[in-house]
Amino acid sequence: MSRSKISILYLYPYEMNTYGDWGNVLVLQKRLEWRDYAVEVIEHRPGDKLTKRPDIIFFGGGQDSGQGLILSDLNKHARRLHDWINDGVATLAICGGYQLLGHEFITATGESLEGVGVFDITTRAESGRLIGNVVLTSDEFGTVVGFENHSGRTYLQSGMKSFGGVEKGGGNNGEDKKEGILYKSAIGTYLHGPLLPKNPQVADWLIARALGVSNKELVQLSDRFVDQARAVITAR
Amino acid sequence: MKRLRNSLGIAAGKATGRTMKILGRTSTALPGYVAERIGNEPLKHYLHNRKYAKTILVTGTNGKTTTTMLIASVLRAAGYEVVNNGSGSNLTRGVLTALLNDAREGDKSTLLLEVDEASMPAVCAATKPDIIVVSNIFRDQLDRYGEVDTTRKLLEKALDLAPEAELVLCADDPHVVRLGSGEGRSVTYFGLNAPGLKALSHDHAGDVPVSPITGSPLTYTHRYFGHVGKYQAEDGSFKRPSPDASVEIITNEQSAQIVTLKLRGVEHPVVIRSGLIGTYNTYNLAAALAVGMSCGLDMSLIVEALQQKNTAFGRQETVYFQGQRCQFLLIKNPTGFNQVIQSFFQKQATAPVLIVINDNFADGKDVSWLWDAALEDLSTTGRIVVSGSRAYDMALRLEYAGKDCEVIEDPMEALREITAESVDEVFILPTYTALLDLRKQLSLKLEHSV
Incomplete structure (x- = not known):
């Protein structure tokens, strides 16, 4: 039996796509399809219209040049994205996408790029990059593993909840032992890897939010290789 | 003092190389490394008074080793001695090692080096090249280089240090073509005119290039792989140059x-x-041919040299194990992986395949690149076995690509298993250190270009 179609809005798939981030979209799509949901991935490129409220939003990381290509389009749609995320649309934003959902990003040259402003964060670029394997722990997701590679230092405003506490790695800024943000049904994070293949609990949390069900109501999947793939990172 | 330290470093490096030779070991980086630890800029110092008939550098993300080997074949056919680093050891220490191990110089000698993008500025400054070949610029080990733009800027910096060098560039990669825009620079372009060739349907490995003049997006009439193809800027400010050597059929x-x-x-x-x-x-062949042309060599001589049996370290290299024919196809980044899929694993493929993924420094510690490779397009009726220190990451990737695979963590055990059954051919797709390990265990002699 096929149920209603789930839509995934994939923001700037060509401009903001590095470190295999698109794999997150693949994981969301497959885990829905394996549970008999039909999935529609809507690729949004600069200049495209953005009208239909999606079930899930994905916004990946990009190079500086990629960010330059999308900024004016993002500003055009900022209000709508802001409202959707505030209204509880399941969202995953990685690295550049995470930064641009915040208030502002201050570049290495001191220029301020205005973000969507839905995440209560600010980011500034610094010369040293935080690069390496990361292990987080959180109440919602248990242990989360990934790989970070960023020069931006992000600071959560007071009262904002992080995606996880840093056990290993740099995290948001290399100082406060926090990584990412968890806001309503949205996650912002620096974790590549990509994030979702090795953290299916995070993928299923987003899916449950999108479907409006609890995690327990989701059909369990076999996930044959996940435990061993995670073990490689946590063992180091 | 600086000079003394460089001289000492070079002497120590040479001694290291000799010792390794006595021990029956081939040195690809250690002597250069030793010299670098003691000296300040030993490469520059060593090359200071040396003369070569031609100095040629080959760089870019993919194709360096094979192109270098093909150029070596052409130069030897023309009667030159070739001093080169044929094992893919292409950081400054590898370049220096090759030089310390091979002291030939003079009118009959050419210096031919494949150079890692990050080492290009230092090697350009030290060698003062006559010709620089750039194959393509793709994502590769981003944990080491940061971003693709960073790689391109490194190469721009390197070319600025070699203003006299003639460039041999791939016309089909807009990132590479941007490098040829310097004033008064002599550039030879090679490219491909193959309307029938299409990129894999799941090719995510390209980056969106823009016009270097106006920032306008590029549109493609043909896309062969990644961002390589025939393109022009939407506003007409930039387009693919017409190649001087164009592959037509x-x-x-x-x-x-x-x-x-x-x-x-x-x-x-x-x-x-x-x-x-x-x-x-075909790109590697066209690049080598273009270099031969730039050197003013006779075309029939070039063609004959390119037709010789040429295989580079781990690139389409054939070995026999348990009587079974196996072919190594080195994979290092999404584009390289995609090209292997495009060339060997399309519809009619039947060969079993062993994929060995390591994440040592030389492989790149970040394995996210596996998700940028088009595993969805990998097609074979043979079994798929995955191995290496990140075997389970590969297995996970294949699971989401809808491909069935078996995991055997130990590469030699995996090799024994996949060659147990007799077939026409087995393909082995290792990352760089996985290739080194397998070859070592297979006790293969290190044989480079003939």
């Missing part, structure tokens, strides 16, 4: 391809029959 035969090229200003086409398969190798 590719015909595939059993374990060979016939490549027909058109050369600017030459009436008759040039035909090369090569054992090197795949689109990426």
